[in-house]
Amino acid sequence: MNPMIRKELRQRMRERRGWLLPSLYLVVLGAVVTFAYFLTTDRGTTTGIQGSAVGVALFLTLSYAQLALLLLLAPIFSAGSITIEKEQRTLAGLLTSLLTSGQIWWGKFVSSLLFVLLLLVTSLPVLSMAFAFGGVGPWEIFSATLTTVIILACMSAIGLYCSSAFQRSVHATAVSYATVVAITVVTAIIFFVRLAIYESANRGQGGATGNIWYSIPLNIRAPMYVNPFFFLTASFAPLKQLYPAWFTCACLFIGIGALAVALTLRNLRRRGDF
Amino acid sequence: MIDVEQLRKSFNGKCALDGFTLHVGAGDLFGLVGPNGAGKTTLMKVLSTLLPVDSGTAQVGGVNVSAKAREVKRLIGYLPDQPGVYQDMSVREFLEFFADAFQLTGARHRAAVDRALERSGLAERSEDSVEQLSFGMKQRLVLAKTLLHDPKVLLLDEPATGLDPLARIELREQLKQLHAEGITILISSHILSDLEDICTQIALIGAGRNATDAEGHSVLQLRAAQTPVRIYEIEVIGDSAAAVAIVNSAAGARVLDSSMGRMVAEVTGADEQAASLLRALVVGGVNVLRFDHRALDLEERYKTVFREKNA
Numbered sequence: 001m002n003p004m005i006r007k008e009l010r011q012r013m014r015e016r017r018g019w020l021l022p023s024l025y026l027v028v029l030g031a032v033v034t035f036a037y038f039l040t041t042d043r044g045t046t047t048g049i050q051g052s053a054v055g056v057a058l059f060l061t062l063s064y065a066q067l068a069l070l071l072l073l074a075p076i077f078s079a080g081s082i083t084i085e086k087e088q089r090t091l092a093g094l095l096t097s098l099l100t101s102g103q104i105w106w107g108k109f110v111s112s113l114l115f116v117l118l119l120l121v122t123s124l125p126v127l128s129m130a131f132a133f134g135g136v137g138p139w140e141i142f143s144a145t146l147t148t149v150i151i152l153a154c155m156s157a158i159g160l161y162c163s164s165a166f167q168r169s170v171h172a173t174a175v176s177y178a179t180v181v182a183i184t185v186v187t188a189i190i191f192f193v194r195l196a197i198y199e200s201a202n203r204g205q206g207g208a209t210g211n212i213w214y215s216i217p218l219n220i221r222a223p224m225y226v227n228p229f230f231f232l233t234a235s236f237a238p239l240k241q242l243y244p245a246w247f248t249c250a251c252l253f254i255g256i257g258a259l260a261v262a263l264t265l266r267n268l269r270r271r272g273d274f
Numbered sequence: 275m276i277d278v279e280q281l282r283k284s285f286n287g288k289c290a291l292d293g294f295t296l297h298v299g300a301g302d303l304f305g306l307v308g309p310n311g312a313g314k315t316t317l318m319k320v321l322s323t324l325l326p327v328d329s330g331t332a333q334v335g336g337v338n339v340s341a342k343a344r345e346v347k348r349l350i351g352y353l354p355d356q357p358g359v360y361q362d363m364s365v366r367e368f369l370e371f372f373a374d375a376f377q378l379t380g381a382r383h384r385a386a387v388d389r390a391l392e393r394s395g396l397a398e399r400s401e402d403s404v405e406q407l408s409f410g411m412k413q414r415l416v417l418a419k420t421l422l423h424d425p426k427v428l429l430l431d432e433p434a435t436g437l438d439p440l441a442r443i444e445l446r447e448q449l450k451q452l453h454a455e456g457i458t459i460l461i462s463s464h465i466l467s468d469l470e471d472i473c474t475q476i477a478l479i480g481a482g483r484n485a486t487d488a489e490g491h492s493v494l495q496l497r498a499a500q501t502p503v504r505i506y507e508i509e510v511i512g513d514s515a516a517a518v519a520i521v522n523s524a525a526g527a528r529v530l531d532s533s534m535g536r537m538v539a540e541v542t543g544a545d546e547q548a549a550s551l552l553r554a555l556v557v558g559g560v561n562v563l564r565f566d567h568r569a570l571d572l573e574e575r576y577k578t579v580f581r582e583k584n585a
Contacts, residue, residue: 003374007360014362089358093419096322096352097375098344270326 004099004107012077012111021076025069025119029062029126036061052135059130060236063144066123067151067232070116071184074152075176078112078159080169082268087169101268105160105261112156120148140236143246147235150250151228154257155180161260164267187223194220213245225249226256275300275427275458276321281330283316283482290316292482293330298460298475303453305469305496306462307572308479309580314462315355317479318431321460322352334427351425355432357416361405365396368404369419376423386422393448394418410441417448428452430461434468446472470496470572480580494575505530506539506548508555509564517560524551538568 012018040057085091094104130136158179162172198220213221224230231249234242276298283291291313298304306314319325320332323343332339335349360368369387378386391397394414399407407415413433420428430449434442442465449472453459463469469476476494478485484492510517514535521529526542541548552565 003371006374007363007371010367011360011362085358088361089354089356090360091358092322092324092352092354093357093372093416094375095324096347096350097372098347098377098423099375 002103002107002110004094004104005110008081008107008111009114012115017076021073022119022122025073026122026126028069029065029123032065033058033062033126033129050135051133055130055133055135058133059127059136059140059144062123062127062130063148063232064229066120067148067228070119070148070152071155071180071228073119074112074116074155075159075162075173075180077115078108078156079162079173079176081108081112081160082163082264083166083169083172086167095268101265104268105264108160108163109156109261112159113153116152116156117149120145120152139239143235143239143242144232147232147246147250150253151231154253154260155228157257157260157264161264161267164264183226184228187227188229190223191220191227226252275302275335276304276460277331277333277336278317278321279331281317281320281332282328283313283320283325284328289482291320291327291330294479294482295484296477298458300458301453301456302475303449303459303473304461305473305476306460306479307464307466307469307476307576308462308485311481312479312485313482314479315431316482318352318354318429318460318462321346322350322354322429323347324352348423349425350427350429351420351423352429353417353420353431353433355435357413359404359412359416361403363404364401365404365407365415366391366400368415369422372419373422378423386424390418390422393421410437410444413437413441413445414448417445421452426458428457428459428461430459430463432463433461434463434465442468466572466576476572478576485580494572496572503540503542504548505568506541506551507536507564507566507568508539508562509536510555511535511561511563516558517555517562520555520558520560521551524554527551535563 036058037054040054082091085094095101127141131141155176159172159176162175162179163169166172166175195216198217225245225248231246231253234246234249237246276296278294278296281291281294282289294313294317296306296317306317308314316325320327321334321339323339323346326340334346337345337349339346360371363371366387369390370383373383373386373390376386388397391400394411394417396407396411396415396418399411404412404415413436417433434445437445446468449459449461453472461469461473473496476496478492478494486492508517508521512535514532514537518529518532518537521527521537521539526547527539529537529539531538539551541551548565548567552562555562555565
């Protein structure tokens with residue numbers, strides 16, 4: 001086993017946040033699900049509400065809430081991962097040992113991701129509530145979970161890049177959060193503003209037929225392909241309809257993650273100025 | 275063991291090393307002195323494979339640090355200035371992690387950790403948290419960690435900074451011991467008295483270049499087995515003219531300066547040469563009050579080299 005993984009996991013689980021964060025995470029997620037349940041079922045009368053509709057509503061709420069929470073938590077685990085070694089002046093010891101830069105990165109990445117995945121796993125009992133109501137199948141659970149894991153892996157890689165590029169955890173964390181905001185909020189704003197401009201310019205030219213999403217020009221749609229919530233939405237499509245939207249998103253997220261990995265390794269190999 | 279030739283390294287256009295050259299023989303305990311910003315830490319980082327060089331070559335044990343960093347890492351133990359520790363680990367966990375990081379396995383792993391605990395004097399505190407150790411103990415722990423994989427070369431960057439006098443004495447003794455074990459040591463420090471006590475040679479570095487003393491030496495010999503020329507201060511009672519004549523007539527000796535019963539003489543050769551000069555003075559009827567070898571101490575030489583340059 002990579003000694004970095006053992007060390008990182010041991011250190012992480014000794015921190016107070018090792019048990020505090022999962023507890024808080026489950027409390028928040030439970031509150032969101034409870035709120036969603038009452039919102040779905042409280043329509044003056046309970047007659048006519050299908051159990052499957054409640055199940056789908058809970059599943060969607062849970063998936064989006066989970067992604068939002070994990071996007072907020074991922075930088076905490078990854079962005080401080082290498083900077084803490086700089087701050088406590090232990091990075092030189094690692095880099096002059098026989099550990100390769102790749103092993104150091106992998107140890108940091110696995111421990112960051114595993115902790116976020118631990119949160120994902122702990123939410124399974126909450127997710128099973130949606131199962132109980134019906135309307136949600138194993139495929140939806142699998143594709144949503146896989147999509148969330150790809151997004152979190154990419155965000156962890158970006159967080160580690162920030163951690164390798166900055167000297168202080170506070171700066172690395174701030175830039176990681178700025179990245180999260182950029183890909184979630186900014187891309188959505190750009191998309192909706194450009195869509196509004198496009199629609200006002202093309203009003204009266206007849207409605208789109210077929211898939212509305214693909215009737216929007218690619219240059220307007222493009223920012224949404226790096227939006228995690230759009231990526232998650234694309235994962236809810238049936239298997240045969242995952243191409244091209246879900247695949248495009250997956251390729252972009254994996255590509256961005258790979259670029260972050262390459263830049264992090266370059267920083268670890270070339271920078272002794274810590 | 276360490277060969278540095280015309281090394282250059284810049285950071286954002288600012289030159290940290292500007293053609294520095296250094297040769298350290300196997301088994302030497304070599305000091306590196308110079309003012310702040312002279313390039314000592316940069317040199318240490320280059321030798322420990324942490325920094326790439328712009329030009330020039332650096333080799334450790336005949337292995338180029340730029341081309342074969344991994345091989346160099348097997349040869350060296352690097353102790354940075356202000357080394358860090360993992361506060362939330364126990365002493366044993368800390369050493370075990372680095373033993374893993376140096377790919378020590380099985381019996382060798384256990385032996386290395388036990389030896390490091392013994393070497394650092396922390397065997398009885400092996401289960402204590404690193405956080406509970408004093409600064410001096412942490413420094414001993416980090417040095418022990420640096421020695422886990424039995425390096426042939428030790429690169430120590432300001433290892434005594436922040437240590438109390440007792441910890442400094444312990445560090446000096448430990449370095450002497452390691453030197454006696456045949457480990458080549460390159461140590462940078464501002465504590466000149468420590469370097470003078472333990473080092474065999476001292477290299478002078480200033481503004482990234484080899485600095486030189488008044489005689490043009492960039493490397494000062496502190497403990498050479500045979501120093502060819504030595505300076506003696508001789509004090510005699512009464513007329514010194516006879517003493518001057520005897521010194522000047524002795525083989526390999528000459529008076530450099532004399533006044534009021536005191537003279538400074540240069541003696542070429544081993545200690546026996548000085549002994550025979552003293553005997554000649556006594557046999558010649560000179561009342562010798564004092565006959566001392568005058569070594570220009572490192573602090574004076576440092577001041578001569580760097581104060582003149584700064585003035």
